[in-house]
Amino acid sequence: MSAPTQRTLYLYGTIAEESWLDDDVTPELFKQELNAGDGDIIVQINSCGGDCIAVALIYNMLRAYPGKVTVHIDGLAASAASVVAMAGDTVLISPLGLIMVHNPLTFAAGDHNEMQKAIAMLDEVKSSIINAYALKTGLSRSKLSHLMEAETWMDAGTAIELGFADGMIERVPVPAVQPQNTLYSQRTAANRLMNKLTEQSQVTPAVNPTAHPKRTVSDILRHLDTIKNFI
Numbered sequence: 001m002s003a004p005t006q007r008t009l010y011l012y013g014t015i016a017e018e019s020w021l022d023d024d025v026t027p028e029l030f031k032q033e034l035n036a037g038d039g040d041i042i043v044q045i046n047s048c049g050g051d052c053i054a055v056a057l058i059y060n061m062l063r064a065y066p067g068k069v070t071v072h073i074d075g076l077a078a079s080a081a082s083v084v085a086m087a088g089d090t091v092l093i094s095p096l097g098l099i100m101v102h103n104p105l106t107f108a109a110g111d112h113n114e115m116q117k118a119i120a121m122l123d124e125v126k127s128s129i130i131n132a133y134a135l136k137t138g139l140s141r142s143k144l145s146h147l148m149e150a151e152t153w154m155d156a157g158t159a160i161e162l163g164f165a166d167g168m169i170e171r172v173p174v175p176a177v178q179p180q181n182t183l184y185s186q187r188t189a190a191n192r193l194m195n196k197l198t199e200q201s202q203v204t205p206a207v208n209p210t211a212h213p214k215r216t217v218s219d220i221l222r223h224l225d226t227i228k229n230f231i
Helices: 027-034 052-064 080-085 112-137 141-149 156-162 182-201 217-228
Strands: 007-012 041-047 069-078 090-093 098-101 152-154
Touching: 007 027, 027 052, 041 080, 052 080, 052 112, 069 080, 080 098, 080 112, 090 156, 098 141, 112 141, 152 156
Parallel strands: 007 041, 041 069, 069 090, 069 098
Antiparallel strands: 098 152
16 A cells, blocks of 8 residues: 655635635635645645634644644745744745744724723733744744734744744755766767677678678778777
C-alpha cells in the first residue's frame, strides 16, 4: 500500500465565519478541504486576515491534524491570518513575503458600560492571540504585546529572526544538464565504426564487380586509426 502523497491547501483571501460572495475562506469550507484526504499538507497563505473566531477554528483544526503541517506564506499573512500561520509545524515565508501583527479590532455602540465590555473583550482576544504567537516564537508576552500595539510589519528576515517563521521558501534546484563531451563522443563513434569494420574485414566478401578496387576495409581501418590519434 503506497504512502499518501503530500497535499496543498490554499488560504487565499479574507477569513470569515460565512462567505457572502463565495470569495471568503470559512472554517466549514476549510474543514472540507482538510478532511478530503490524509498525509502531510502544505497550507499556502496569502490573506489580509479576517474574523478572530473563524481564525481560531482553522488554527485549532491545523493543530489537531495528524499529519505534518507546513505553512508557506506566499505573500501576506496579516492580522488574523498571521495566527493561522502559527499553526504550522514548520512555517516558511517567501523572500518577498510579509507578516503583520496588530491589536484586535471591533465595532461597538452604546453607553460607557458597553464600551467597557468591548474593551474587556478586546483584551481577552488579544491575550488569546498572544498565546498562539508565544507558542510559536518563544517570545515573552510583553514583547509580543508591544509588537501588536505598534502594528508591526515583518519582512522575511525579521519574521525568521523573531521566530514567526522558520525559514524562507526556496526554489527547488533543477539538476544542471551536463554538456556532452564532444571529444568523448567522437572517440566513441570512431571506436564503434572501427569495431564494425573489423567485423566486416573478418568476413569473406562476396564478389562485387562494382566495388572500388583501391579502397578495402583494411585501408579504411588504417585511415581511421590514424585519425583517432588526433581526436
